[in-house]
Amino acid sequence: VAVDDRRADRPFRLPVQWINRAGTDFRGAAGTVAQGRVRVGGPVAVLPSGLTTTIKRIVGGSGDLAEAQAGDAVTLALDDDIDIGRGDMLAAMRNRPAVADQFSAHIVWLSDEPLYPGRSYLMKINHNSVPAAVTELKYRIDIDTLARLAAKTLATNEIGVGNLSLSRPLAFDAYADNRDTGAFILIDRASNDTVAAGMIDFALRRATNIHRHDQTVGPMARTALMGHKPAVLWFTGLPASGKSTLANRVEAALHARGVHTLLLDGDNIRHGLNKDLGFTESDRVENIRRAGEVAKLMTEAGLVVLCAFISPFAAERRAVRDLIGDDMFVEIFV
Incomplete structure (x- = not known):
């Protein structure tokens, strides 16, 4: 079956899997290009921080490369010594992914224990592991008729749509745009069982309107x-x-x-x-x-x-x- 894969023609994305320190004079961000292309000398943004830099070297399995594209596992050395770590995302300067701590998603529930909105789970997404909770279950989808049914929870193999909240902002795409950077799983924090798989629909607008404010008198002073x-x-x-x-x-x-x-x-x-x-x-x-x-x-x-x-x-x-x-x-x- 022929598959139309145009990932290389889309905006560049590379979720950082780990930081490669091959020697005292080398430090690079390693991962697999999820979509797009990147070239030596090309500008990139580091998310969620928003820092920008340029690509100094692209190192593949057989040595240095001039370019990498979707599907290539590479290490990218950057021109600037900036703060970057596992779970960050290198992206195109334009057409960047969303950065938010709240989003709407389709959820496929896998556990024998039902979904409890408000319970803290561990989300794994783009090499991040962060506490997350389903804050609101909007509806359950009837898999036979595709009707939207009111629901407060999900049982085994049921599919629903809801809002999720994370402990910190992350970079991601909608699943419809990128299946790699828009998918996640939820893990029970007590049993370590995988309880759900999810597909991100969109970032919630309120996630960009709410910011933490620094206080002059902090916990240490109190x-x-x-x-x-x-x-x-x-x-x-x-x-x-x-x-x-x-x-x-x-x-x-x-x-x-x-x-x-x-x-x-x-x-x-x-x-x-x-x-x-x-x-x-x-x-x-x-x-x-x-x-x-x-x-x-x-x-x-x-x-x-x-x-x-x-x-x-x-x-x-x-x-x-x-x-x-x-x-x-x-x-x-x-």
Whole structure:
């Protein structure tokens, strides 16, 4: 079967697989050209940073090349000593790929355990491994009729369309434009099983409108003012096991010693911030995600945060630990 492959005629893309340091005087970005062509002396952009440079050398398996095109595995040495690493993308100066931390995608669910919107998974895309979550499932596709059906989750072998959010911006193309740079997989962070495959449709507009702002007073300054390090003490266990009682007593003891604390109790939070959530598995996932985000904000204020939640899913506890940091997170099973 003849396949019409015009990848070499499209804008240049090379996801960086690793940095090749063949000697003290050589450093290059190694990978396979996903589409387009690149020549010695040609300008390229490094994404997501947006830095620009020119190609100094193209090294293939048999030596130096004047040009590389789609499908070639090469190492590109750059004229400038710029910050570049695994997961970055070298691209044409014009017609660059999208750079965003949110996008819409088709999702093919592979796991026996259903998709839980809000749960933190590990996404592998273009040699990156980043925390990611399905923030909204728009609909499920009926594979027999192609009808769009309302859905809050996906079961094994079901296909849906939803929005995903990443922990940091990445460079990518729509799957319709490039199957290599527009595809990804999702991995369960507790079991390391591959739970889904995905195809990117487009970057979300709001991903380009929201930026992090630097603050004059940062977490280190607040910690110095408090006189102690911030931390999260996460009390978990079965209902009525004594999580809230124990957390309350620990907070009282810390307060008596002059430690600045805040107690986040699962029942209390459901009276306010999480009053819109029920007790389905997906709502439980979202309940812990929100609590983790609040705990992180409180640690940035310099507090020791005591959290008392049932938190039955190991994946959610792991996600909160990753959000807070191993050095500041203590899990206590009651």
